[in-house]
Amino acid sequence: MASPAIDDYLKTIYAHTEWQDAPITPSVLAANLGVAPSSVTEMVKKLAAQGLVAHEPYRAVRLTEAGERRALEMTRRHRLIETWLVSEFDYSWDEVHDEAEILEHSISDRLLEKIDERLGRPRFDPHGDAIPDAAGHVERVPFVLLADAALGHTGRVLRVSDRDPDLLRAIEESGLTVGAEHRVGDAVPPGAGDAVWLSA
Known part of the structure:
Protein backbone atom coordinates (compact mmCIF):
# COMPACT_ATOMS: atom_id res chain seq x y z
CA MET A 1 0.00 0.00 0.00
CA ALA A 2 1.29 3.43 -0.93
CA SER A 3 1.62 6.02 1.81
CA PRO A 4 3.32 9.42 2.11
CA ALA A 5 6.11 7.86 4.20
CA ILE A 6 6.72 5.08 1.69
CA ASP A 7 6.66 7.54 -1.19
CA ASP A 8 9.18 9.79 0.58
CA TYR A 9 11.54 6.88 1.12
CA LEU A 10 11.32 5.77 -2.50
CA LYS A 11 11.80 9.31 -3.80
CA THR A 12 14.84 9.83 -1.56
CA ILE A 13 16.44 6.55 -2.66
CA TYR A 14 15.88 7.49 -6.31
CA ALA A 15 17.20 11.05 -5.90
CA HIS A 16 20.40 9.82 -4.24
CA THR A 17 21.64 8.09 -7.38
CA GLU A 18 20.27 10.56 -9.88
CA TRP A 19 23.41 12.72 -9.96
CA GLN A 20 26.02 10.20 -8.80
CA ASP A 21 26.50 6.44 -8.97
CA ALA A 22 27.01 5.22 -5.40
CA PRO A 23 23.88 3.48 -4.02
CA ILE A 24 22.38 4.81 -0.82
CA THR A 25 23.18 3.19 2.53
CA PRO A 26 20.70 3.01 5.41
CA SER A 27 22.72 5.57 7.39
CA VAL A 28 22.72 8.07 4.51
CA LEU A 29 19.02 7.42 3.96
CA ALA A 30 18.38 8.18 7.65
CA LYS A 46 8.51 -3.11 4.90
CA LEU A 47 9.60 -1.82 1.49
CA ALA A 48 11.46 -5.05 0.78
CA ALA A 49 8.41 -7.11 1.82
CA GLN A 50 6.32 -5.13 -0.68
CA GLY A 51 8.87 -5.71 -3.43
CA LEU A 52 9.83 -2.05 -3.69
CA VAL A 53 13.49 -2.29 -2.64
CA ALA A 54 16.24 -4.90 -2.60
CA HIS A 55 18.35 -4.88 0.55
CA GLU A 56 20.67 -7.12 2.53
CA PRO A 57 21.58 -6.17 6.12
CA TYR A 58 24.45 -3.67 6.36
CA ARG A 59 24.42 -3.09 2.61
CA ALA A 60 23.08 -0.44 0.26
CA VAL A 61 19.39 -0.10 -0.51
CA ARG A 62 18.35 -0.32 -4.16
CA LEU A 63 15.00 0.21 -5.83
CA THR A 64 13.35 -2.69 -7.61
CA GLU A 65 11.61 -2.09 -10.92
CA ALA A 66 8.32 -1.54 -9.07
CA GLY A 67 10.01 0.75 -6.56
CA GLU A 68 11.64 2.82 -9.27
CA ARG A 69 8.34 3.15 -11.12
CA ARG A 70 6.66 4.53 -7.97
CA ALA A 71 9.66 6.76 -7.18
CA LEU A 72 9.49 8.27 -10.68
CA GLU A 73 5.75 8.92 -10.27
CA MET A 74 6.37 10.80 -7.02
CA THR A 75 9.40 12.62 -8.40
CA ARG A 76 7.28 13.75 -11.35
CA ARG A 77 4.61 15.06 -8.98
CA HIS A 78 7.11 16.89 -6.79
CA ARG A 79 8.98 18.56 -9.63
CA LEU A 80 5.91 19.56 -11.60
CA ILE A 81 4.48 21.17 -8.47
CA GLU A 82 7.73 23.06 -7.84
CA THR A 83 7.70 24.31 -11.42
CA TRP A 84 4.03 25.29 -11.15
CA LEU A 85 4.63 27.25 -7.93
CA VAL A 86 7.49 29.21 -9.50
CA SER A 87 5.72 29.77 -12.82
CA GLU A 88 2.20 30.55 -11.64
CA PHE A 89 2.54 31.85 -8.09
CA ASP A 90 5.88 33.69 -8.10
CA TYR A 91 7.51 31.46 -5.52
CA SER A 92 11.29 31.66 -5.55
CA TRP A 93 13.28 28.48 -6.13
CA ASP A 94 14.37 28.34 -2.49
CA GLU A 95 10.74 28.29 -1.26
CA VAL A 96 9.13 25.55 -3.32
CA HIS A 97 10.56 22.31 -1.91
CA ASP A 98 8.60 22.24 1.35
CA GLU A 99 5.34 23.26 -0.35
CA ALA A 100 5.78 20.53 -2.97
CA GLU A 101 6.45 17.95 -0.23
CA ILE A 102 2.96 18.64 1.13
CA LEU A 103 1.07 18.98 -2.15
CA GLU A 104 2.58 15.98 -3.94
CA HIS A 105 0.62 13.60 -1.70
CA SER A 106 -2.73 15.33 -2.04
CA ILE A 107 -3.38 16.48 -5.61
CA SER A 108 -5.20 14.18 -8.02
CA ASP A 109 -3.70 12.66 -11.15
CA ARG A 110 -6.17 14.75 -13.16
CA LEU A 111 -4.94 18.02 -11.63
CA LEU A 112 -1.32 16.94 -12.13
CA GLU A 113 -2.00 16.34 -15.82
CA LYS A 114 -3.67 19.77 -16.10
CA ILE A 115 -0.64 21.40 -14.44
CA ASP A 116 1.71 19.63 -16.84
CA GLU A 117 -0.41 20.70 -19.82
CA ARG A 118 -0.67 24.31 -18.64
CA LEU A 119 3.08 24.57 -18.13
CA GLY A 120 3.75 23.26 -21.64
CA ARG A 121 5.07 19.88 -20.45
CA PRO A 122 8.33 21.17 -18.95
CA ARG A 123 11.34 18.83 -18.97
CA PHE A 124 13.16 20.36 -15.99
CA ASP A 125 12.16 21.88 -12.66
CA PRO A 126 13.46 25.26 -11.36
CA HIS A 127 16.58 23.57 -9.90
CA GLY A 128 17.46 21.83 -13.17
CA ASP A 129 16.28 18.37 -12.11
CA ALA A 130 14.65 16.37 -14.90
CA ILE A 131 10.87 15.95 -14.66
CA PRO A 132 9.95 12.36 -15.61
CA ASP A 133 7.23 12.25 -18.23
CA ALA A 134 3.96 10.40 -17.65
CA ALA A 135 5.55 7.16 -18.89
CA GLY A 136 8.47 7.51 -16.45
CA HIS A 137 11.07 8.52 -19.07
CA VAL A 138 13.77 10.86 -17.81
CA GLU A 139 16.03 13.00 -19.99
CA ARG A 140 19.71 12.63 -19.08
CA VAL A 141 22.50 15.03 -20.00
CA PRO A 142 26.22 14.30 -19.38
CA PHE A 143 27.27 16.21 -16.26
CA VAL A 144 30.06 16.86 -13.79
CA LEU A 145 29.85 18.07 -10.19
CA LEU A 146 31.43 21.52 -9.91
CA ALA A 147 33.80 20.30 -7.17
CA ASP A 148 35.03 17.49 -9.46
CA ALA A 149 35.37 19.55 -12.64
CA ALA A 150 38.84 20.38 -13.96
CA LEU A 151 40.13 23.91 -13.50
CA GLY A 152 39.20 25.93 -16.56
CA HIS A 153 36.31 23.66 -17.56
CA THR A 154 33.43 25.71 -18.91
CA GLY A 155 29.92 24.33 -18.85
CA ARG A 156 26.30 25.24 -18.53
CA VAL A 157 24.78 24.99 -15.05
CA LEU A 158 22.49 21.97 -15.30
CA ARG A 159 21.35 21.58 -11.73
CA VAL A 160 21.56 23.22 -8.31
CA SER A 161 20.76 21.18 -5.20
CA ASP A 162 17.65 22.34 -3.35
CA ARG A 163 18.68 20.87 0.04
CA ASP A 164 19.84 24.18 1.56
CA PRO A 165 17.63 27.26 0.96
CA ASP A 166 20.32 29.65 2.25
CA LEU A 167 22.88 28.24 -0.16
CA LEU A 168 20.33 28.42 -2.98
CA ARG A 169 19.87 32.13 -2.32
CA ALA A 170 23.63 32.72 -2.23
CA ILE A 171 24.09 30.78 -5.47
CA GLU A 172 21.33 32.77 -7.16
CA GLU A 173 22.86 36.06 -6.02
CA SER A 174 26.21 34.99 -7.51
CA GLY A 175 24.56 34.43 -10.91
CA LEU A 176 25.21 30.69 -10.83
CA THR A 177 21.66 29.85 -11.92
CA VAL A 178 20.38 26.99 -14.07
CA GLY A 179 21.27 27.62 -17.70
CA ALA A 180 24.11 30.06 -16.97
CA GLU A 181 27.62 29.40 -18.32
CA HIS A 182 30.30 28.93 -15.69
CA ARG A 183 34.07 28.57 -15.89
CA VAL A 184 35.62 26.44 -13.15
CA GLY A 185 37.96 28.63 -11.16
CA ASP A 186 35.69 31.66 -11.12
CA ALA A 187 34.49 32.68 -7.67
CA VAL A 188 31.50 30.81 -6.23
CA PRO A 189 29.76 30.93 -2.83
CA PRO A 190 31.15 28.59 -0.14
CA GLY A 191 29.52 25.19 -0.47
CA ALA A 192 28.56 25.64 -4.12
CA GLY A 193 31.11 23.09 -5.32
CA ASP A 194 29.06 20.24 -3.90
CA ALA A 195 25.69 21.74 -4.89
CA VAL A 196 26.13 22.67 -8.56
CA TRP A 197 26.36 20.37 -11.58
CA LEU A 198 27.73 21.53 -14.95
CA SER A 199 27.43 20.09 -18.43
CA ALA A 200 30.39 17.80 -19.06
Whole structure:
Protein backbone atom coordinates (compact mmCIF):
# COMPACT_ATOMS: atom_id res chain seq x y z
CA MET A 1 0.00 0.00 0.00
CA ALA A 2 1.29 3.43 -0.93
CA SER A 3 1.62 6.02 1.81
CA PRO A 4 3.32 9.42 2.11
CA ALA A 5 6.11 7.86 4.20
CA ILE A 6 6.72 5.08 1.69
CA ASP A 7 6.66 7.54 -1.19
CA ASP A 8 9.18 9.79 0.58
CA TYR A 9 11.54 6.88 1.12
CA LEU A 10 11.32 5.77 -2.50
CA LYS A 11 11.80 9.31 -3.80
CA THR A 12 14.84 9.83 -1.56
CA ILE A 13 16.44 6.55 -2.66
CA TYR A 14 15.88 7.49 -6.31
CA ALA A 15 17.20 11.05 -5.90
CA HIS A 16 20.40 9.82 -4.24
CA THR A 17 21.64 8.09 -7.38
CA GLU A 18 20.27 10.56 -9.88
CA TRP A 19 23.41 12.72 -9.96
CA GLN A 20 26.02 10.20 -8.80
CA ASP A 21 26.50 6.44 -8.97
CA ALA A 22 27.01 5.22 -5.40
CA PRO A 23 23.88 3.48 -4.02
CA ILE A 24 22.38 4.81 -0.82
CA THR A 25 23.18 3.19 2.53
CA PRO A 26 20.70 3.01 5.41
CA SER A 27 22.72 5.57 7.39
CA VAL A 28 22.72 8.07 4.51
CA LEU A 29 19.02 7.42 3.96
CA ALA A 30 18.38 8.18 7.65
CA ALA A 31 20.40 11.40 7.43
CA ASN A 32 18.67 12.55 4.24
CA LEU A 33 15.21 11.91 5.70
CA GLY A 34 16.07 13.27 9.16
CA VAL A 35 14.95 10.09 10.93
CA ALA A 36 16.55 7.60 13.32
CA PRO A 37 18.51 4.68 11.83
CA SER A 38 16.14 2.28 13.60
CA SER A 39 13.20 3.84 11.74
CA VAL A 40 15.00 3.30 8.44
CA THR A 41 15.68 -0.34 9.31
CA GLU A 42 11.99 -0.99 9.94
CA MET A 43 10.79 0.87 6.87
CA VAL A 44 13.33 -0.79 4.58
CA LYS A 45 12.05 -4.17 5.79
CA LYS A 46 8.51 -3.11 4.90
CA LEU A 47 9.60 -1.82 1.49
CA ALA A 48 11.46 -5.05 0.78
CA ALA A 49 8.41 -7.11 1.82
CA GLN A 50 6.32 -5.13 -0.68
CA GLY A 51 8.87 -5.71 -3.43
CA LEU A 52 9.83 -2.05 -3.69
CA VAL A 53 13.49 -2.29 -2.64
CA ALA A 54 16.24 -4.90 -2.60
CA HIS A 55 18.35 -4.88 0.55
CA GLU A 56 20.67 -7.12 2.53
CA PRO A 57 21.58 -6.17 6.12
CA TYR A 58 24.45 -3.67 6.36
CA ARG A 59 24.42 -3.09 2.61
CA ALA A 60 23.08 -0.44 0.26
CA VAL A 61 19.39 -0.10 -0.51
CA ARG A 62 18.35 -0.32 -4.16
CA LEU A 63 15.00 0.21 -5.83
CA THR A 64 13.35 -2.69 -7.61
CA GLU A 65 11.61 -2.09 -10.92
CA ALA A 66 8.32 -1.54 -9.07
CA GLY A 67 10.01 0.75 -6.56
CA GLU A 68 11.64 2.82 -9.27
CA ARG A 69 8.34 3.15 -11.12
CA ARG A 70 6.66 4.53 -7.97
CA ALA A 71 9.66 6.76 -7.18
CA LEU A 72 9.49 8.27 -10.68
CA GLU A 73 5.75 8.92 -10.27
CA MET A 74 6.37 10.80 -7.02
CA THR A 75 9.40 12.62 -8.40
CA ARG A 76 7.28 13.75 -11.35
CA ARG A 77 4.61 15.06 -8.98
CA HIS A 78 7.11 16.89 -6.79
CA ARG A 79 8.98 18.56 -9.63
CA LEU A 80 5.91 19.56 -11.60
CA ILE A 81 4.48 21.17 -8.47
CA GLU A 82 7.73 23.06 -7.84
CA THR A 83 7.70 24.31 -11.42
CA TRP A 84 4.03 25.29 -11.15
CA LEU A 85 4.63 27.25 -7.93
CA VAL A 86 7.49 29.21 -9.50
CA SER A 87 5.72 29.77 -12.82
CA GLU A 88 2.20 30.55 -11.64
CA PHE A 89 2.54 31.85 -8.09
CA ASP A 90 5.88 33.69 -8.10
CA TYR A 91 7.51 31.46 -5.52
CA SER A 92 11.29 31.66 -5.55
CA TRP A 93 13.28 28.48 -6.13
CA ASP A 94 14.37 28.34 -2.49
CA GLU A 95 10.74 28.29 -1.26
CA VAL A 96 9.13 25.55 -3.32
CA HIS A 97 10.56 22.31 -1.91
CA ASP A 98 8.60 22.24 1.35
CA GLU A 99 5.34 23.26 -0.35
CA ALA A 100 5.78 20.53 -2.97
CA GLU A 101 6.45 17.95 -0.23
CA ILE A 102 2.96 18.64 1.13
CA LEU A 103 1.07 18.98 -2.15
CA GLU A 104 2.58 15.98 -3.94
CA HIS A 105 0.62 13.60 -1.70
CA SER A 106 -2.73 15.33 -2.04
CA ILE A 107 -3.38 16.48 -5.61
CA SER A 108 -5.20 14.18 -8.02
CA ASP A 109 -3.70 12.66 -11.15
CA ARG A 110 -6.17 14.75 -13.16
CA LEU A 111 -4.94 18.02 -11.63
CA LEU A 112 -1.32 16.94 -12.13
CA GLU A 113 -2.00 16.34 -15.82
CA LYS A 114 -3.67 19.77 -16.10
CA ILE A 115 -0.64 21.40 -14.44
CA ASP A 116 1.71 19.63 -16.84
CA GLU A 117 -0.41 20.70 -19.82
CA ARG A 118 -0.67 24.31 -18.64
CA LEU A 119 3.08 24.57 -18.13
CA GLY A 120 3.75 23.26 -21.64
CA ARG A 121 5.07 19.88 -20.45
CA PRO A 122 8.33 21.17 -18.95
CA ARG A 123 11.34 18.83 -18.97
CA PHE A 124 13.16 20.36 -15.99
CA ASP A 125 12.16 21.88 -12.66
CA PRO A 126 13.46 25.26 -11.36
CA HIS A 127 16.58 23.57 -9.90
CA GLY A 128 17.46 21.83 -13.17
CA ASP A 129 16.28 18.37 -12.11
CA ALA A 130 14.65 16.37 -14.90
CA ILE A 131 10.87 15.95 -14.66
CA PRO A 132 9.95 12.36 -15.61
CA ASP A 133 7.23 12.25 -18.23
CA ALA A 134 3.96 10.40 -17.65
CA ALA A 135 5.55 7.16 -18.89
CA GLY A 136 8.47 7.51 -16.45
CA HIS A 137 11.07 8.52 -19.07
CA VAL A 138 13.77 10.86 -17.81
CA GLU A 139 16.03 13.00 -19.99
CA ARG A 140 19.71 12.63 -19.08
CA VAL A 141 22.50 15.03 -20.00
CA PRO A 142 26.22 14.30 -19.38
CA PHE A 143 27.27 16.21 -16.26
CA VAL A 144 30.06 16.86 -13.79
CA LEU A 145 29.85 18.07 -10.19
CA LEU A 146 31.43 21.52 -9.91
CA ALA A 147 33.80 20.30 -7.17
CA ASP A 148 35.03 17.49 -9.46
CA ALA A 149 35.37 19.55 -12.64
CA ALA A 150 38.84 20.38 -13.96
CA LEU A 151 40.13 23.91 -13.50
CA GLY A 152 39.20 25.93 -16.56
CA HIS A 153 36.31 23.66 -17.56
CA THR A 154 33.43 25.71 -18.91
CA GLY A 155 29.92 24.33 -18.85
CA ARG A 156 26.30 25.24 -18.53
CA VAL A 157 24.78 24.99 -15.05
CA LEU A 158 22.49 21.97 -15.30
CA ARG A 159 21.35 21.58 -11.73
CA VAL A 160 21.56 23.22 -8.31
CA SER A 161 20.76 21.18 -5.20
CA ASP A 162 17.65 22.34 -3.35
CA ARG A 163 18.68 20.87 0.04
CA ASP A 164 19.84 24.18 1.56
CA PRO A 165 17.63 27.26 0.96
CA ASP A 166 20.32 29.65 2.25
CA LEU A 167 22.88 28.24 -0.16
CA LEU A 168 20.33 28.42 -2.98
CA ARG A 169 19.87 32.13 -2.32
CA ALA A 170 23.63 32.72 -2.23
CA ILE A 171 24.09 30.78 -5.47
CA GLU A 172 21.33 32.77 -7.16
CA GLU A 173 22.86 36.06 -6.02
CA SER A 174 26.21 34.99 -7.51
CA GLY A 175 24.56 34.43 -10.91
CA LEU A 176 25.21 30.69 -10.83
CA THR A 177 21.66 29.85 -11.92
CA VAL A 178 20.38 26.99 -14.07
CA GLY A 179 21.27 27.62 -17.70
CA ALA A 180 24.11 30.06 -16.97
CA GLU A 181 27.62 29.40 -18.32
CA HIS A 182 30.30 28.93 -15.69
CA ARG A 183 34.07 28.57 -15.89
CA VAL A 184 35.62 26.44 -13.15
CA GLY A 185 37.96 28.63 -11.16
CA ASP A 186 35.69 31.66 -11.12
CA ALA A 187 34.49 32.68 -7.67
CA VAL A 188 31.50 30.81 -6.23
CA PRO A 189 29.76 30.93 -2.83
CA PRO A 190 31.15 28.59 -0.14
CA GLY A 191 29.52 25.19 -0.47
CA ALA A 192 28.56 25.64 -4.12
CA GLY A 193 31.11 23.09 -5.32
CA ASP A 194 29.06 20.24 -3.90
CA ALA A 195 25.69 21.74 -4.89
CA VAL A 196 26.13 22.67 -8.56
CA TRP A 197 26.36 20.37 -11.58
CA LEU A 198 27.73 21.53 -14.95
CA SER A 199 27.43 20.09 -18.43
CA ALA A 200 30.39 17.80 -19.06
